Amino acid sequence: MTEEQEAVKTICPYCGVGCGIKVQPGAKPGDMRFVPWGDAPVNEGRICIKGGAATEVVDHEDRLTDPLVKEDGEFREASWGEAFDRVVGELERIREEHGPDAMGFFGSSKTMNEENYLLQKLARRYGTNNVDNCTRMCHASTVWALRTSLGAGAMTNSMADLEEAADVFWIQGANPGEQHPIANSQYFRQAVLEGATVIQVDPHANKTTRSFQIEETDRHMHLQLNPGTDIPLLNVVIKTVLENGWIDEEFVAERTEGFEHLEETLADFDREEAAEQCGVPLEDIELAAEKYAMANNAAIFTGMGMSQHTCGVDNVQNEINLALVTGNVGRPGTGVNPLRGQNNVQGTCDVGAMPNVLPGYQPVDDDEARKSVEAVWGFEVPPEPGLTNVEITRAAGDTVAGLYIMGENPVMSEPDGNRVEERLRELEFIVAQDIFMTETAKYADVILPATTWAERGGTVTNTDRRVQRMRPVRKVHGNTKHDLEIVSEVGTRLFGEGFDFEDPEDVFEELRQVCPSYHGMTYDLLGEEGIHWPCYEPGDEGDPYLYEESFDTESGLGHIEGVRHQPPRETPDEEYPMILTTARLEEHYNTGTMSRRSPTLNRQHPENFVDIHPNDAERYGVSDGEDVTIRSRRGEITVRANVTEAIKEGSIWTTPHFAAASANRLTNDVLDERAKIPEYKAAAAEIEVG
Ligand code: SF4
Structure with missing residues (x-):
């Protein structure tokens, strides 16, 4: 067998672009290296600096290699048997003493669909919906707005169709030049080379600004607004569109609802005042509005600069408003497209690691949906939505007594890290599954050493809804376990049945039974290309763009709703200027x-x-x-x-x-x-x- 034949095709463990990489295992773990994969489906062989360095962490000297249990405030090594006994014993004790809602479960987009699916099933079998994941922190508001107003909490389009068809990229609060480098350099740059215009809306000039030389050409624009003024800026844009008659009247009449509410909201809206509030010249916003509205196909990209606000849902709703009034949804090169963070950023939510929805975004408080999932699982799911991440850490030491953390690091990822540390100290029990001793794992009572991205298989779903297979390159530390094995063992010890799976494919087979948009996928059908969801039946090729005929809302219409400016909760004052x-x-x-x-x-x-x-x-x-x-x-x-x-x-x-x-x-x-x-x-x- 040649070296080339032995190389393994898998997915970069970092960002939501989900680039394919091909890794040569080498004679020993430290020899692992990349080999070319020129026809990789997303990235055609290109990788960025982060992807190129991904093997460096696999055999790192800081890797956790054995289970650790805390005794008298210090960690000591333990056998897997002792560690599992302690975890299961504490989970049983907490449920007996405080009830199931006294536990919180954290999944992570650093882990795969099968792993998050099994963790949320474990939480629900335990008797609680207190299960959430780190995407709460990045795009929960985007998902909410897109689901409510269009039907699915995901990119409406895909990177390839955007490259081919979009004339204008409206990038607000996102920085693909830095956060999605291959999407930026491969797809967006190509479109720009062929004539597409970039309008960037961001308080910070960044690598996206530089990569398109936005400041140096008349074609592109950077609207450098004050933080937290996205709603007034978009309202200036929308009002400019309405006043100039640039709306798509046929689209608005036939495919949307709520336009009157938008008109009412903007009736007394003062554009000059709003532009001043944004810190952007009115004529610049008007010009940007014209460029967007006059394009044949205009696509909005939205990022955490929009979502991570107390008005995050309304921020994204206003982007949806703009897209709908101009008819820029339901065609190639259009839509509202969240550029999301991690390589499994979409899948972690798709598979139900959220407190209010089951796999496939089926509301947990919908009796019919719950019963259909219960029929597959063989146990009852509590009907009340659970707590979200921040709500769980806020309740730690109060109504929450224990935490099960898989690959998440809330001390660093949640806001007000000092508060998180204080609350973690109040907990009776924490179990952390991770590859390194994170800032959060230090507070754990039991640490279960997990394997890295290069050691295990499963599926991940990238930012444009493409479900792809990851494949194990080689095992590095013999006494570590895959996240899936760990959750499976804990579930089996706790409940006897329902958690004993042979491998990730076995879990995926159950997942597709309860997740309609994944129902048509199998490991074989995913192959090397992957499939964009929704894929309802085997043979469906998946949709590169959504809503061609109708929206997935109850009425089938896209929902428009006017929104007004809400300043950030903290604004400058004398003490904090x-x-x-x-x-x-x-x-x-x-x-x-x-x-x-x-x-x-x-x-x-x-x-x-x-x-x-x-x-x-x-x-x-x-x-x-x-x-x-x-x-x-x-x-x-x-x-x-x-x-x-x-x-x-x-x-x-x-x-x-x-x-x-x-x-x-x-x-x-x-x-x-x-x-x-x-x-x-x-x-x-x-x-x-x-
Ligand atoms: Fe990895 Fe993202 Fe870079 Fe691609 S763009 S190589 S997925 S970090």
């Missing part, structure tokens, strides 16, 4: 658990920093490169100042990746009322030199 906003870097990955341990990535950005506008730097006496302390009502961090016009005056910008100085020591845990997503993108803050 700046607005802090946050985002991620290309070279790091969310809480940094993997990327901070990757030498290639860490070399690029070994520490955190803060972007400050030159005028603000002068006002506060800050020099480029010196240390500054940033304080909010929740905590403080000390980081290096990067004085730059990239950030809007009056705002500062930093990242959540670094444990020593994470933005999430400062961010506000106030939630969007409906989607329960925290307001990461706007917090009042002050700066002090030193």
